[in-house]
Amino acid sequence: MTLSEFKATLAQSQPPEDIAPALQALWWDAKGNWDQAHDCAQIREDMPGNWVHAYLHRKEGDLSNAGYWYRRAGQPVATTTLADEWAEIVATLLSAR
Secondary structure, eight states: OOHHHHHHGGGSSSOOTTSOHHHHHHHHHHTTOHHHHHHHHTSOOSHHHHHHHHHHHHHHTOHHHHHHHHHHHTOOOOOSOHHHHHHHHHHHHHHTO
8 A cells, every 4th residue: 555545544534454553643633533543642652653643642742751752662752743643654654564
Protein backbone atom coordinates (compact mmCIF):
# COMPACT_ATOMS: atom_id res chain seq x y z
CA MET A 1 0.00 0.00 0.00
CA THR A 2 1.28 3.48 -0.85
CA LEU A 3 0.75 6.71 1.06
CA SER A 4 -1.83 7.76 -1.55
CA GLU A 5 -3.68 4.47 -1.22
CA PHE A 6 -3.61 4.79 2.57
CA LYS A 7 -5.07 8.29 2.33
CA ALA A 8 -7.79 6.98 0.01
CA THR A 9 -8.95 4.58 2.73
CA LEU A 10 -9.88 7.60 4.85
CA ALA A 11 -13.14 7.73 2.87
CA GLN A 12 -14.16 4.50 4.63
CA SER A 13 -15.76 4.32 8.06
CA GLN A 14 -13.20 1.87 9.47
CA PRO A 15 -9.47 1.42 8.89
CA PRO A 16 -8.29 -1.43 6.68
CA GLU A 17 -8.26 -4.67 8.67
CA ASP A 18 -4.81 -5.73 7.50
CA ILE A 19 -2.81 -2.80 8.91
CA ALA A 20 -0.88 -2.76 12.17
CA PRO A 21 -2.13 -0.87 15.24
CA ALA A 22 0.31 2.02 14.68
CA LEU A 23 -1.11 2.61 11.20
CA GLN A 24 -4.63 2.23 12.57
CA ALA A 25 -3.75 4.96 15.07
CA LEU A 26 -2.63 7.29 12.29
CA TRP A 27 -5.78 6.44 10.32
CA TRP A 28 -7.98 7.40 13.30
CA ASP A 29 -5.92 10.54 13.85
CA ALA A 30 -6.52 11.61 10.25
CA LYS A 31 -10.24 11.05 10.82
CA GLY A 32 -10.10 13.44 13.80
CA ASN A 33 -10.50 10.81 16.52
CA TRP A 34 -7.48 11.46 18.78
CA ASP A 35 -8.76 9.20 21.58
CA GLN A 36 -9.19 6.18 19.29
CA ALA A 37 -5.79 6.93 17.75
CA HIS A 38 -4.19 7.03 21.19
CA ASP A 39 -5.82 3.73 22.15
CA CYS A 40 -4.43 2.07 19.01
CA ALA A 41 -0.95 3.53 19.54
CA GLN A 42 -0.84 1.97 23.01
CA ILE A 43 -1.67 -1.56 21.84
CA ARG A 44 2.00 -2.41 21.28
CA GLU A 45 4.98 -0.81 22.94
CA ASP A 46 7.24 -1.23 19.93
CA MET A 47 9.04 1.36 17.80
CA PRO A 48 6.07 2.09 15.50
CA GLY A 49 3.61 2.38 18.37
CA ASN A 50 5.96 4.53 20.41
CA TRP A 51 6.66 6.82 17.44
CA VAL A 52 2.95 7.32 16.77
CA HIS A 53 2.39 7.81 20.50
CA ALA A 54 5.04 10.58 20.43
CA TYR A 55 3.40 12.23 17.41
CA LEU A 56 -0.01 12.16 19.08
CA HIS A 57 1.25 13.80 22.26
CA ARG A 58 3.09 16.41 20.19
CA LYS A 59 -0.18 17.09 18.38
CA GLU A 60 -1.94 17.32 21.73
CA GLY A 61 0.61 19.90 22.84
CA ASP A 62 2.09 17.73 25.60
CA LEU A 63 5.70 18.17 24.49
CA SER A 64 7.22 16.69 27.62
CA ASN A 65 5.28 13.46 27.19
CA ALA A 66 5.98 13.51 23.45
CA GLY A 67 9.70 13.76 24.17
CA TYR A 68 9.51 10.67 26.36
CA TRP A 69 7.85 8.67 23.59
CA TYR A 70 10.27 9.92 20.91
CA ARG A 71 13.11 8.64 23.08
CA ARG A 72 11.33 5.29 23.54
CA ALA A 73 10.89 5.07 19.76
CA GLY A 74 14.53 5.94 19.10
CA GLN A 75 13.39 8.89 16.97
CA PRO A 76 14.44 12.55 17.11
CA VAL A 77 11.84 15.03 18.29
CA ALA A 78 10.04 16.21 15.18
CA THR A 79 10.44 19.80 14.06
CA THR A 80 8.37 19.56 10.88
CA THR A 81 4.69 20.34 10.61
CA LEU A 82 2.31 17.80 12.10
CA ALA A 83 1.01 17.00 8.61
CA ASP A 84 4.52 16.33 7.35
CA GLU A 85 5.34 14.17 10.34
CA TRP A 86 2.11 12.20 9.90
CA ALA A 87 2.96 11.53 6.24
CA GLU A 88 6.55 10.57 7.12
CA ILE A 89 5.43 8.08 9.75
CA VAL A 90 2.77 6.55 7.49
CA ALA A 91 5.20 6.22 4.57
CA THR A 92 7.90 4.70 6.79
CA LEU A 93 5.54 2.18 8.38
CA LEU A 94 3.99 1.23 5.04
CA SER A 95 7.43 0.62 3.53
CA ALA A 96 8.31 -1.69 6.43
CA ARG A 97 5.28 -3.94 5.84
